[in-house]
Amino acid sequence: MATSTIPTFLTCLILATISPSSPGTFSIDWQNDRFLKDGEQFSYYSGGMHYFRVPRQYWSDRMNKIRLAGMNTLQTYISWNSHEAVEGQYNFEGDNNVTEYLSLAQSHGLNVVLRPGPYICAEWKFGGLPYWLLNKPGIEFRVYNKPYVDAIARWFAVLLPRIKPFLYSNGGPIITVQVENEYGAYGPWVCDKDYLQFILDQYKRYLGENVVYFTLDNTNVKRLECGAIPGLLKALDFGPDKIPQYQLQLLRKYQQHGPFVNGEFWAGWFDEWRQAKHANVSAGIVAKRLDEMLQLNASVNFYMFHGGTNFGYTNGAMSKKPGRYNVRVTSYDYNSPLTESGDTTDKYFAIRKIMAKYVTLPSDPVPPNSPKWKSVADIRLKTQISLFDNIDQFSKCVQTALPSLMEHYNQSDGFILYQLQWSGPLTNISLFGVHDRATVFIDRQKIGSINRMDSLNGSLILPSELSNKLHIRPDQSYTISILVENLGRVNHGSYMGIDYKGITFMVMLDSKNVNKQDWTVCPLPMNTVKPALQSLATLNIPPSGASFTPTIYCGTFRKLIDHDTFLDPRGWEKGVAFVNDNNLGRYWPDVGPQVTLYAPGVYFNQGDNTVCLFEIEDPHEDSTVVFTDVPILEKTSDPSPTTSSDVNF
Numbered sequence: 001m002a003t004s005t006i007p008t009f010l011t012c013l014i015l016a017t018i019s020p021s022s023p024g025t026f027s028i029d030w031q032n033d034r035f036l037k038d039g040e041q042f043s044y045y046s047g048g049m050h051y052f053r054v055p056r057q058y059w060s061d062r063m064n065k066i067r068l069a070g071m072n073t074l075q076t077y078i079s080w081n082s083h084e085a086v087e088g089q090y091n092f093e094g095d096n097n098v099t100e101y102l103s104l105a106q107s108h109g110l111n112v113v114l115r116p117g118p119y120i121c122a123e124w125k126f127g128g129l130p131y132w133l134l135n136k137p138g139i140e141f142r143v144y145n146k147p148y149v150d151a152i153a154r155w156f157a158v159l160l161p162r163i164k165p166f167l168y169s170n171g172g173p174i175i176t177v178q179v180e181n182e183y184g185a186y187g188p189w190v191c192d193k194d195y196l197q198f199i200l201d202q203y204k205r206y207l208g209e210n211v212v213y214f215t216l217d218n219t220n221v222k223r224l225e226c227g228a229i230p231g232l233l234k235a236l237d238f239g240p241d242k243i244p245q246y247q248l249q250l251l252r253k254y255q256q257h258g259p260f261v262n263g264e265f266w267a268g269w270f271d272e273w274r275q276a277k278h279a280n281v282s283a284g285i286v287a288k289r290l291d292e293m294l295q296l297n298a299s300v301n302f303y304m305f306h307g308g309t310n311f312g313y314t315n316g317a318m319s320k321k322p323g324r325y326n327v328r329v330t331s332y333d334y335n336s337p338l339t340e341s342g343d344t345t346d347k348y349f350a351i352r353k354i355m356a357k358y359v360t361l362p363s364d365p366v367p368p369n370s371p372k373w374k375s376v377a378d379i380r381l382k383t384q385i386s387l388f389d390n391i392d393q394f395s396k397c398v399q400t401a402l403p404s405l406m407e408h409y410n411q412s413d414g415f416i417l418y419q420l421q422w423s424g425p426l427t428n429i430s431l432f433g434v435h436d437r438a439t440v441f442i443d444r445q446k447i448g449s450i451n452r453m454d455s456l457n458g459s460l461i462l463p464s465e466l467s468n469k470l471h472i473r474p475d476q477s478y479t480i481s482i483l484v485e486n487l488g489r490v491n492h493g494s495y496m497g498i499d500y501k502g503i504t505f506m507v508m509l510d511s512k513n514v515n516k517q518d519w520t521v522c523p524l525p526m527n528t529v530k531p532a533l534q535s536l537a538t539l540n541i542p543p544s545g546a547s548f549t550p551t552i553y554c555g556t557f558r559k560l561i562d563h564d565t566f567l568d569p570r571g572w573e574k575g576v577a578f579v580n581d582n583n584l585g586r587y588w589p590d591v592g593p594q595v596t597l598y599a600p601g602v603y604f605n606q607g608d609n610t611v612c613l614f615e616i617e618d619p620h621e622d623s624t625v626v627f628t629d630v631p632i633l634e635k636t637s638d639p640s641p642t643t644s645s646d647v648n649f
Contacts, residue, residue: 046073046301053308070355073111077120106173126489144195160206184217184227191226237264240289264303268335278634283347307334312583313413316491330585343369372629373563381553389540395522402515405502415524433505436487554612566596571620592635
């Protein structure tokens with residue numbers, strides 16, 4: 001990870017190291033309700049694809065397929081927290097190499113609609129904001145608040161000079177830039193125009209005045225008012241449940257002239273844990289509404305054309321009010337025209353057929369879908385590493401009182417373990433302010449779990465046999481262990497600003513507040529399992545016959561081809577999966593709807609490979625796992641697709 005700031009001269013250096021086209025002009029012809037590209041009428045047909053959700057080795061393949069569908073433009077957000085995970089340290093390498101992404105887009109003949117945020121929503125953790133902002137005293141989000149805008153200014157001073165060479169006016173592919181993101185929906189009705197103007201002024205400072213800037217909101221009267229900036233183009237977002245002609249009529253009440261833009265045409269939808277079925281928006285209704293929009297000379301961006309994956313701990317969550325918390329799944333397939341693994345679908349070809357009515361499609365053929373790999377036998381996970389017995393391999397624990405949160409330890413994601421030595425009778429353990437899911441043990445016996453998806457607070461009654469044992473032997477000490485998982489940082493809604501992770505308020509034992517006791521707190525980012533695997537000879541083994549506690553299970557296997565595949569964790573309950581120390585994300589197959597995890601071929605070696613599962617609840621009875629060549633995004637044994645009316649846009 002490189003630490004950098006961008007001095008003024010570096011813009012010229014970047015310009016010298018890329019091969020742009022000749023500078024062009026892109027503008028709005030307001031009176032004729034159209035864009036002009038190099039003086040000619042222009043509409044953009046865009047495919048949404050986020051670089052940070054797709055391995056960079058696959059970017060070119062996905063862009064090519066987007067182009068072959070008749071699209072002339074690519075859209076992406078910029079994820080601040082991907083680039084500045086640690087304050088002041090900037091990462092633009094690998095899957096974060098946004099300038100390579102922009103260059104590739106241009107090489108495929110695609111324009112770019114850029115959405116730099118800083119807030120992006122995107123069902124991405126914390127809406128793209130870095131978690132460390134939560135540690136800044138007095139901070140408020142998405143308003144003109146000095147700690148917040150100062151951090152944005154420092155970030156934009158690094159990011160935007162890198163972007164400037166890729167503007168269309170500089171010979172690059174970027175034709176439009178979005179200011180903030182769906183700001184009218186932030187609220188209820190925050191409407192801080194000083195904040196919006198600050199963001200626009202930052203853009204103009206680094207990118208200049210000669211850029212088509214725009215805002216984006218969905219077609220709600222109040223949202224259109226709150227999210228707008230005078231003089232800027234208003235773009236709408238809506239799905240195929242809306243009739244385009246009516247959306248245009250609503251827009252004209254607030255902007256009488258200018259291009260008609262659907263900045264997010266929802267061709268699918270995202271999934272959440274506990275959802276009954278994988279979202280499915282029919283190809284027919286998507287194609288019909290696309291045709292209707294193009295008849296109106298609209299510019300359209302498909303959100304998403306290729307969704308990709310929330311690898312690791314990058315999924316977001318929703319919390320519009322206290323006590324309401326819904327979590328996005330690992331897959332961001334989004335029921336898109338291109339699947340999570342980049343394959344074409346019926347929806348892809350339905351869109352392509354409509355596009356052929358309006359544009360000349362590229363002459364080269366659409367590539368066939370890539371072959372997938374499946375393991376020929378179950379893979380036995382023979383290596384077992386008990387977390388509680390080897391906590392020093394994973395964490396630097398501290399002695400402290402509660403509350404003690406992930407953010408206190410500069411921890412963005414993963415887990416945090418709270419342990420307390422206690423003695424005496426006990427019948428009830430109560431937790432208050434669980435962010436997000438706590439599993440409780442006494443010694444090695446699991447007592448139960450409390451999940452913020454159900455309630456922020458909860459109580460667990462000890463089994464009578466255990467409670468009686470503790471009552472009979474009041475002088476014998478025991479260990480209370482509470483493992484809390486960060487299920488995903490809230491990406492939308494005003495409760496983003498209070499989404500700290502851990503036990504945020506209080507622990508009570510039989511109605512006694514024990515926050516001030518001497519707790520052992522162990523931050524557990526769990527971004528890697530490599531250190532433990534390298535220290536197997538010195539690891540502690542659980543006592544013979546001991547009850548299960550959270551454990552890492554690992555096994556090796558051979559794979560001789562570089563095909564993509566899907567990890568099938570059925571038989572395991574809940575945890576996180578790794579392939580060769582690449583974090584595939586969370587699995588929770590019994591809850592669903594998602595079952596399998598996408599495992600890109602580029603994550604594998606041609607030969608020996610390692611797969612590890614960090615299981616926190618209940619292991620597979622045979623400690624085995626398989627890879628399959630077909631994704632399972634809906635856990636029902638006889639899946640029946642939902643219809644467009646089942647998707648709540």
